[in-house]
Amino acid sequence: MSTTGAGASDVSRRVAIAAAVAAGAIGVGVGLYYLTRKSSDDPNADKKKLEKLKAGPEVDNSKLAQMKSIELKELGNKLFSVKKYPKAIEIFTKAIEKCGEGEEELLAVCFQNRAAAKEYLTGVSLEEIIDDCTKALEHKPHYGKAYVRRAKNEQKNRQYREALVDIFAATHVDPALDNQIGDILAQVSTILAEVEKEEWIRSANPQQQVTPVRHERVYAWLHKIGEHDPIRVDIVEHAKGDGPYYNALQLIRERHYTSVAECAAKCFTAEGISIDEKLKGLLLTARFQALQNQRALAEEIFSSFEKEFDLLIDLEKERLSDLRKSKASLLIEIGRNKDEVLGAFTKAIELDKAYVDFYTTATFRLTQLNDLTDADVVINKSDFEDTVNAKLARHMLKILVAVQSGDMAQVHNGIRGLEEFVNGLPEQTPYALILLAKIYALFQNNELAAETLGKLMQIESEESSHYFDASMLASNENEMMTRLEKCVALEPNHAEANLMLCSLKVNQVGPKALTAKDYDFCTACLDRATRVIVPDSPDFPTVSSVFQMMAILKAKREAGVRFSV
Secondary structure, three states: OHHHHHHHHHHHHHHHHHHHHHHHHHHHHHHHHHHHHHOOOOOOHHHHHHHHHHHOOOOOHHHHOOOOHHHHHHHHHHHHHOOOHHHHHHHHHHHHHHOOOOOHHHHHHHHHHHHHHHOOOOOOOHHHHHHHHHHHHHHOOOOHHHHHHHHHHHHHOOOHHHHHHHHHHHHHHOHHHHHHOHHHHHHHHHHHHHHHHHHHHHHHOOOOOOOOOOHHHHHHHHHHHOOOOHHHHHHHOOOOOOOHHHHHHHHHHOOOHHHHHHHHHHHHOOOOOOHHHHHHHHHHHHHHHHHOOOHHHHHHHHHHHHHHHHOOOHHHHHHOHHHHHHHHHHHHHOOOOHHHHHHHHHHHHHHOOOOHHHHHHHHHHHHHOOOHHHHHHHHOOOOOOOOHHHHHHHHHHHHHHHHHHOOHHHHHHHHHHHHHHHHOOOOOOHHHHHHHHHHHHHOOOHHHHHHHHHHHHHHOOOOHHHHHHHHOOOOOHHHHHHHHHHHHHHOOOOHHHHHHHHHHHHHHHOOOOOOHHHHHHHHHHHHHHHOOOOOOOOOOOOHHHHHHHHHHHHHHHHHHHHOOO
């Protein structure tokens, strides 16, 4: 309903503009007709009249001293309109000099108009134009047009922060200007996003920091890619026992992911535990260290695992061979680019060419890295057992590859195939429902997407990522906010949810400047988001948006301070 309203508004706006243009054209036509009719006796009269109009008003220097400031301003405007910029600047200057007490607004207009004229002259510095805008604002602090002009020239002068503040000062005093600042806002905030990112890297040193574990990565391991991993089986089948390994499993079930690596690491030194628990504990430690941006420590644990495994007798190596496969799958899963993923996959299938987890893990990771071509090749090999997750991955790739190629017939066939497969499952798994809901949402079938997500929520009501997905299908901002808040309550550092919460708040504020309260809310959201971000990681496509929002928040708040908001 809101979409229809917006569309109608746009149509009305276009009609209004067309009418205005038509009226203008008619007016010009009438004027030219009048001139032609009046001067029909002189065949050159039309040409003379038009040349006179183009030449602009005649300026009688002897009369300038007697003209009032308002008259000089009007004369300057006329000269500007016919592109007589040097003379317009001269007249605006005289108007400024003529202005007396009580003519603050006129002074402001003259300074702003003089700045506009100076923009057309090559010999005038940006600083001089900016200074005229500043003087205009000194006389009229709520002068939106002067803020916009100053912002544009600050942008040219590479004063990006000042330009962004002026943009939001302009929209604060005159919300109608919000429609005029789109290009400069996008350009300036994009530049400042890189500045914010570099400042953050210098101060936070994120390459070295221990990050919170993203819940989605753990969920993917447990439900989307791994099926035969013995550690995963222990978790989902609620294996019981005493000692650090079983304690770590319980921490995972309770989603206390930050403590898993430290707990599991105790398996390496604990007495009285089996070699199975020791090796599994090492792999759990490495997994969660990698998920917390501790790659170097994870590599050390992998080496320790290999040393322990090599000490086993052949019979034990055979019995525990699935743990080596578990390690190989993990190396595929944590690959940071397609070369790392494909390299780990190639080594993995040397261990066991028929082990399905290698194929589903590589397909999932390559898809995350937007390498659909290699993902499609991997999942369509015929060397492995076709499990539910493998079939889901194949259906997903068929749709995504068709989307990428623009083959809409294949897209629709792919969606039908996925629907039939999921609906035909004896037991619909959470992953199957997630995939189907996302495909429905992608193609704007929100009713079916919401229905499918509803089924999913009945099965898993405490997964943060489900609430984030559900927020994308909300029918209004309040519903979206509620679902995002639930997501963040379950996973405080969910980067995308925090960014969306911040964006929603900024949207609610609209063109106005930010209050201190709203600024604090938004910066808290972004602070939580940045704790989990690793620079240049393919797992964080929202990074640039986070830092762009940081720049916007600072500017909107500074504009708020300027106007005591």
